[in-house]
Amino acid sequence: MTDQATMNLVSFEDAVSRYDPLIGLETHVELGTLTKMFCGCPARFGGEPNSLVCPVCLGLPGSLPVTNRMAIEYTMKIGLALNCTIADTARFARKNYFYPDMPKDYQISQYDEPLCTDGWLDITVHDPAAGDEPRPFRVEIERVHLEEDTGKSMHVGSTGRIHGAEYSLVDYNRAGIPLVEIVTKPVAGTGALAPEVARTYVAELRDLLRALGVSDVRMEEGSLRCDVNTSLAPRGASAWGTRTETKNVNSLRSVARAVRSEIQRQAALLDAGQRVVQETRHFNEETGTTSPGRSKEEAQDYRYFPEPDLVPVAPSRDWVESVRAQLPELPGARRARLQREWGLSELDMAALRNAGALDLVAETIAAGATPADARKWWLSELLRTANKSGAELGDLPITPADVARVAQLVDSGVVNDRLAREVIEGVLAGEGTPDEVVTGRGLVVVSDDTALTAAVDEAIAAHPDVAEKIRSGKVAAAGALVGAVMKATGGKADASRVRELILGRLS
Amino acid sequence: MSIARAEVAHLARLSRLALTDEELDHFAVQLDQIISAVARVQEVAAEGIPPTSHAVPLANVFRDDVVIPPLGADKVLDQAPAVEDQRFRVPRILAED
Numbered sequence A: 001m002t003d004q005a006t007m008n009l010v011s012f013e014d015a016v017s018r019y020d021p022l023i024g025l026e027t028h029v030e031l032g033t034l035t036k037m038f039c040g041c042p043a044r045f046g047g048e049p050n051s052l053v054c055p056v057c058l059g060l061p062g063s064l065p066v067t068n069r070m071a072i073e074y075t076m077k078i079g080l081a082l083n084c085t086i087a088d089t090a091r092f093a094r095k096n097y098f099y100p101d102m103p104k105d106y107q108i109s110q111y112d113e114p115l116c117t118d119g120w121l122d123i124t125v126h127d128p129a130a131g132d133e134p135r136p137f138r139v140e141i142e143r144v145h146l147e148e149d150t151g152k153s154m155h156v157g158s159t160g161r162i163h164g165a166e167y168s169l170v171d172y173n174r175a176g177i178p179l180v181e182i183v184t185k186p187v188a189g190t191g192a193l194a195p196e197v198a199r200t201y202v203a204e205l206r207d208l209l210r211a212l213g214v215s216d217v218r219m220e221e222g223s224l225r226c227d228v229n230t231s232l233a234p235r236g237a238s239a240w241g242t243r244t245e246t247k248n249v250n251s252l253r254s255v256a257r258a259v260r261s262e263i264q265r266q267a268a269l270l271d272a273g274q275r276v277v278q279e280t281r282h283f284n285e286e287t288g289t290t291s292p293g294r295s296k297e298e299a300q301d302y303r304y305f306p307e308p309d310l311v312p313v314a315p316s317r318d319w320v321e322s323v324r325a326q327l328p329e330l331p332g333a334r335r336a337r338l339q340r341e342w343g344l345s346e347l348d349m350a351a352l353r354n355a356g357a358l359d360l361v362a363e364t365i366a367a368g369a370t371p372a373d374a375r376k377w378w379l380s381e382l383l384r385t386a387n388k389s390g391a392e393l394g395d396l397p398i399t400p401a402d403v404a405r406v407a408q409l410v411d412s413g414v415v416n417d418r419l420a421r422e423v424i425e426g427v428l429a430g431e432g433t434p435d436e437v438v439t440g441r442g443l444v445v446v447s448d449d450t451a452l453t454a455a456v457d458e459a460i461a462a463h464p465d466v467a468e469k470i471r472s473g474k475v476a477a478a479g480a481l482v483g484a485v486m487k488a489t490g491g492k493a494d495a496s497r498v499r500e501l502i503l504g505r506l507s
Numbered sequence B: 001m002s003i004a005r006a007e008v009a010h011l012a013r014l015s016r017l018a019l020t021d022e023e024l025d026h027f028a029v030q031l032d033q034i035i036s037a038v039a040r041v042q043e044v045a046a047e048g049i050p051p052t053s054h055a056v057p058l059a060n061v062f063r064d065d066v067v068i069p070p071l072g073a074d075k076v077l078d079q080a081p082a083v084e085d086q087r088f089r090v091p092r093i094l095a096e097d
């Protein structure tokens, strides 16, 4: 903490103009299996404290672990989707350390023989410095391995944090839930895009895991957690700098912020001729900065050795190929296909993704809307509403079928754009389906010529000066009269018909 | 192969074992003898023989992903040295620096 206060702040732009960042990500994903990794306890989130445990996940003497076949299969799925090689033989290992959230005093993990190695994930980020030009990056995957999650500890004491705690309370419900760790190789050459590359990688990985159906990937509930490694080297230097590891960064936004703030902090240290200390750091959501973790932590000495209670996993090639054959269409391929089918630009697609609207738009189109209409309604009216209330688009009380129906109502001339917005407002307010809102609020466009002609005549009479302009050929002035008619009809008139009538009257 | 007294002290610390100096002297000698005895295996292990992690050549022992009813919190906490809030109460995790 003091290290930051004594430093001169370096702006991010300045930092990346003089230093090359190198980033790496370790992502932990809790698998959505029914049971834990090595015992039959439910692998469920929540539940009364210590209600989902047994002798195995409590590490009681005499209990023995047995590997969950489904967890192995899910991990292979992830590995294959990430273009990894599936090992002929993988082994579990004991990672020894003392911490009460691991009741056995070791964690069963994988060490030198992980299940999946050497893959990649392709991502695209948009470079604001180059007019949002799409920049593809291939993030190389070092390994995908399987381990067990730890219990949850609450620190009791004045601070509520581990430092200053008087004692801790431990709930082992989470202990033993299958946990996959996905480790990237260092990603070089990102420059100023480093925070965005990190964020996009995690977003892409999350979408991939969701599509595979292997996890509910909720960052806020901790079923997807990220550690972010960052180091800097002076531009053009041949050797890489010392890296720090920022632990448990729990939202996409935080991933980008953590990288950004580490780059600035390390640049300030290097500028001042100081060393970056290799250490674990914590990300603070409120300040958007990192602070040193357990500074006096012993040098990591986990004394890994092969787990004697578990035999190796040696997936047959038939098993691997049958898992590969079950892979669904992956998000990258699906987006490319949808973009082609919908005729949208790369940027449009990025906007849809960032808004979390991709699936909603797909469903709206499937319900009969045109791609342009589906995109328009979700990204304008509905996104505004969602942002205003801080909700996710998908949580709004309106279905893709409703949106498709609204688009259809506009198309068939029942309502105009303005009334359509009212229809959506009504649906969101719980007034029923779009058709029910139209009836309930009396929102049908007035296109009946007799009614409209009367309103047009009134408007002409009320604005003789405007009428005169139009008569003398200034057709553009008609807008003022259209506005008057729309006002008089409470916005329910068909504007293009009104315009036709006005011009007809004054020609 | 041998193991030094300092290494034994380090391992004891990592394992949270409070050994007296006398115990350290005693165990360091014993451990060194054990390790030297086991190390003789390396004299016969030829190139190309992978290290043995299991005595039985067996792989792929799995169970199906089927729930077995857990113990229940009452039973689980029954033997705990200290309980608070239906959780195991444990001593402070990190010493103050």
Ligand SMILES: [Zn+2]
Pocket (backbone or CB within 6 Å): A036, A039, A040, A041, A052, A053, A054, A055, A056, A057, A058, A176
């Ligand atoms: Zn269990």
